Amino acid sequence: MTITAADTNDGALSTAEKTDTSTLPWRPFRVTVARLQRLSPSFLRITFTGDDLDQFGYDGPDQRIKLYIPRLGQGLPDFSFTDWYTQYRNFDPATRGFVRTYTIRAVRPERRELDVDFVMHGHPAPTAPVSTEAACPAATWATDASPGDEVVLIGPNRVCPGDSGGHEWNPPAGARDIVLAGDETAVPAIAGILESLCDDGLNGSTPNGTAPEHGVLPSADARIRVFLEIPEPADALDLQAPDNVEITWLPRRRDDGTSAPNGEPLVSAVTAVTFDAPQSSADDASMVDTVDIDLEVLWEVAAGATSSVYVWVAGEAGAVKAIRRHLVRERGIDKGAVTFMGYWRLGRALD
Numbered sequence: 001m002t003i004t005a006a007d008t009n010d011g012a013l014s015t016a017e018k019t020d021t022s023t024l025p026w027r028p029f030r031v032t033v034a035r036l037q038r039l040s041p042s043f044l045r046i047t048f049t050g051d052d053l054d055q056f057g058y059d060g061p062d063q064r065i066k067l068y069i070p071r072l073g074q075g076l077p078d079f080s081f082t083d084w085y086t087q088y089r090n091f092d093p094a095t096r097g098f099v100r101t102y103t104i105r106a107v108r109p110e111r112r113e114l115d116v117d118f119v120m121h122g123h124p125a126p127t128a129p130v131s132t133e134a135a136c137p138a139a140t141w142a143t144d145a146s147p148g149d150e151v152v153l154i155g156p157n158r159v160c161p162g163d164s165g166g167h168e169w170n171p172p173a174g175a176r177d178i179v180l181a182g183d184e185t186a187v188p189a190i191a192g193i194l195e196s197l198c199d200d201g202l203n204g205s206t207p208n209g210t211a212p213e214h215g216v217l218p219s220a221d222a223r224i225r226v227f228l229e230i231p232e233p234a235d236a237l238d239l240q241a242p243d244n245v246e247i248t249w250l251p252r253r254r255d256d257g258t259s260a261p262n263g264e265p266l267v268s269a270v271t272a273v274t275f276d277a278p279q280s281s282a283d284d285a286s287m288v289d290t291v292d293i294d295l296e297v298l299w300e301v302a303a304g305a306t307s308s309v310y311v312w313v314a315g316e317a318g319a320v321k322a323i324r325r326h327l328v329r330e331r332g333i334d335k336g337a338v339t340f341m342g343y344w345r346l347g348r349a350l351d
C-alpha cells in the first residue's frame with residue numbers, strides 16, 4: 001500500500017504542489033533491505049539497495065540521513081514533494097510511520113548499495129520477532145528486518161550542485177590535537193571519519209569520489225585520539241585508521257557483569273584528556289546552560305577556530321553536555337573548536 005496525501009486526514013497536497021526532486025539538496029530514496037550482517041552483539045549492518053541509489057550524494061564521512069519506518073501493516077508514502085518533512089508532519093499521527101536519524105557507514109553508488117550500522121539498543125539478543133509498534137521503532141525494525149523489507153531514506157542528492165549538508169566533521173587548518181568521542185551511536189560516523197584519513201581508504205575524498213568541499217585533512221603529524229563508549233567489550237570493532245590515531249574503547253559492561261551508567265565511561269575518559277596547547281581563558285557557557293536536553297537537541301558546530309585543538313563529540317545528550325561544559329568552561333577550550341551533538345536522550349524518543 002502507498003500512503004498518499006489524500007489518504008491522510010490533513011495532508012492534502014495537490015498534484016501541482018508535487019515537484020521534481022531531481023535538483024533538491026535532499027531527496028527521498030525508496031530502498032529495500034538486501035542483506036544483514038551482525039557485526040557484534042550490539043551492531044547490525046543493514047545493506048540497502050535501491051534503483052536510484054546511484055543518485056545518492058555523499059559530502060562527508062559522517063553523513064547523516066533520515067529513515068522513514070512504516071508502522072506494521074502500513075505501506076510507504078510517496079515522498080515526491082518539495083518538503084518531505086512538511087508532508088510527513090501532515091500525515092495522520094495515528095497511522096504515519098517513524099522518522100529517525102542514522103549515519104551512512106558506506107555507500108557504493110555503482111552497485112546502488114548503501115550500509116547503515118544500527119545499534120540494537122533494547123534488543124541485545126532477540127529470540128523472537130518483535131513489533132515495530134514497540135518503544136524503539138528504529139531499533140525494533142532493524143532487529144526484525146529481513147531481505148526485501150522496504151523503508152524510505154531521505155538523504156543528499158548527488159545531482160544537486162554543491163554540498164547538500166548533513167555532515168559535521170570539519171577540522172580547521174592547523175588542527176594538530178584532535179579528539180573524537182562518542183557512544184555506540186557515533187561509532188559508524190567515527191569509523192567513516194577514520195577510514196577517510198587512511199592512505200588506502202578514501203584518502204580524503206568523499207565516498208562518491210569527489211573532493212570534500214569543506215574541511216581539510218589533518219596533517220599526518222596531528223595527534224588524533226578517539227574515545228568510543230560501547231555496551232560491551234565484544235562491540236569493539238576492527239576500525240581502519242592511520243598510524244597517528246589512538247583508539248580507546250570504553251565498554252560499559254564490567255568484568256563482574258555489571259554495567260556503568262550510559263555516558264559515564266565517555267565523560268570520565270574525555271574529561272581526563274590533556275591538551276598540549278595552552279588554552280585561552282574559560283569561555284561563557286551560555287548555550288550549554290540554556291538548552292533543555294530533554295526537549296531540544298544539543299547541537300553546536302565548530303566554526304572559526306584558530307586553535308590547534310579540534311574536538312568532535314556525539315551521542316547521548318547528558319554525556320555530551322557534561323563533556324561540553326567541562327572542555328569549554330573548565331578547560332577554556334575555544335568553543336569555535338568544538339562540535340557537540342547531543343542527539344539522543346536517555347529515556348526520551350526524539351525524532
Ligand SMILES: Cc1cc2nc3c(=O)[nH]c(=O)nc-3n(C[C@H](O)[C@H](O)[C@H](O)COP(=O)(O)OP(=O)(O)OC[C@H]3O[C@@H](n4cnc5c(N)ncnc54)[C@H](O)[C@@H]3O)c2cc1C
Pocket residue numbers: 064098100101102103104116117118119120121122135136137138139140184185186188189343344345346347348349350351
Ligand atoms: C546525526 C545522527 C546520527 C546517528 N547515527 C546513528 C547510527 O549510525 N546508528 C545508530 O544506531 N544510531 C544512530 N543515531 C542515533 C539514533 O537516531 C537514536 O538512537 C534513535 O533514538 C533510535 O531510534 P529508535 O526508534 O530505536 O528509538 P527512539 O524511539 O528514538 O527511543 C526510544 C527509547 O530508546 C532510547 N534509546 C534511543 N537510542 C538508544 C541507544 N542507542 N541506546 C539506548 N537507548 C536508546 C531512548 O532514550 C528512548 O527511551 C544517530 C543520531 C543522529 C542525530
